[in-house]
Amino acid sequence: xxxxxxxxxxxxxxxxxxxxxxxxxxxxxxxxxxxxxxxxxxxxxxxxxxxxxxxxxxxxxxxxxxxxxxxxxxxxxxxxxxxxxxxxxxxxxxxxxxxxxxxxxxxxxxxxxxxxxxxxxxxxxxxxxxxxxxxxxxxxx
Amino acid sequence: xxxxxxxxxxxxxxxxxxxxxxxxxxxxxxxxxxxxxxxxxxxxxxxxxxxxxxxxxxxxxxxxxxxxxxxxxxxxxxxxxxxxxxxxxxxxxxxxxxxxxxxxxxxxxxxxxxxxxxxxxxxxxxxxxxxxxxxxxxxxxxxxxxxxxxxxxxxxxxxxxxxxxxxxxxxxxxxxxxxxxxxxxxxxxxxxxxxxxxxxxxxxxxxxxxxxxxxxxxxxxxxxxxxxxxxxxx
Numbered sequence: 218x219x220x221x222x223x224x225x226x227x228x229x230x231x232x233x234x235x236x237x238x239x240x241x242x243x244x245x246x247x248x249x250x251x252x253x254x255x256x257x258x259x260x261x262x263x264x265x266x267x268x269x270x271x272x273x274x275x276x277x278x279x280x281x282x283x284x285x286x287x288x289x290x291x292x293x294x295x296x297x298x299x300x301x302x303x304x305x306x307x308x309x310x311x312x313x314x315x316x317x318x319x320x321x322x323x324x325x326x327x328x329x330x331x332x333x334x335x336x337x338x339x340x341x342x343x344x345x346x347x348x349x350x351x352x353x354x355x356x357x358x
Numbered sequence: 359x360x361x362x363x364x365x366x367x368x369x370x371x372x373x374x375x376x377x378x379x380x381x382x383x384x385x386x387x388x389x390x391x392x393x394x395x396x397x398x399x400x401x402x403x404x405x406x407x408x409x410x411x412x413x414x415x416x417x418x419x420x421x422x423x424x425x426x427x428x429x430x431x432x433x434x435x436x437x438x439x440x441x442x443x444x445x446x447x448x449x450x451x452x453x454x455x456x457x458x459x460x461x462x463x464x465x466x467x468x469x470x471x472x473x474x475x476x477x478x479x480x481x482x483x484x485x486x487x488x489x490x491x492x493x494x495x496x497x498x499x500x501x502x503x504x505x506x507x508x509x510x511x512x513x514x515x516x517x518x519x520x521x522x523x524x525x526x527x528x529x530x531x532x533x534x535x536x537x538x539x540x541x542x543x544x545x546x547x548x549x550x551x552x553x554x555x556x557x558x559x560x561x562x563x564x565x566x567x568x569x570x571x572x573x574x575x576x577x578x579x580x581x582x583x584x585x586x587x588x589x590x591x592x
Contacts, residue, residue: 226436253534254479311473338472343541346551347398
């Protein structure tokens, strides 16, 4: 069934696949750091090349009872349960932003534990359920 | 009698189109009433969750159609099967439509939930790359004059594009993204409550039927075009 013509075509395809994979590896290796949408507070603490005053995106959980709000700005602690980061922001937060939920903040680092945000995004998890179900789960805890 | 001969297959396609037409609107109404009225609101997002019933099925369809196109392009190139060429020609616009739909509905969902229309995270960017591959594929189908080398070029495009498919699927697990990880898994329990899974799968059925309908109509048109060409040659 495999005539010579078909063999040349298969050879062409395999070389295309090979070259593509090669290119993708190079692209991946050079993009490795930028491909992450956000860093965690502990990564900021560990890596020395993250300078203060540089633009950065940090993701984590908003710590319980840490949100302080006055009419000018909102201040809260972002945590990955290892390291914590104090975030200050003035502006409106998204509806889903609340304590013990994921959030991604974008802004400038003042030092390794203090960030002035100019954008806050709420992160949604993969759980979907009706309100009654949530109540049942909470009562069971 | 060969049912795959072009004359006979049109009769079968017509019967199939009629069958889908007869059940489509009933299932559409059932699906929409489940998705918009009967299903409960989400504990966190409220009514915004209803966007998911269009967003998730159309993303699935966008991904699977590209995989089908890639396989049939390669088989068509290697073994020169004419029917496969017609198949991918009629499938490509449908895939583009649903990929675009999932991006648009996703961004409509993202604004109230995340607080932004668009973010350059791995999942969203790779989905946009998929859409660009669809566009590239369709443009080269339409405007390349070199019909002899067309299958070769198309299979190169689709190999490049199909490598993107697992990247889309696993982007939310490999890297930190704004997009949440998959709620429905092949194995194991899904993290969507069953009262929300029913409308989701009903809407998937509706959209699949719609795909089949458009596909059959396109496929029929392509066959008629070939027949017309043959008549001219006589």
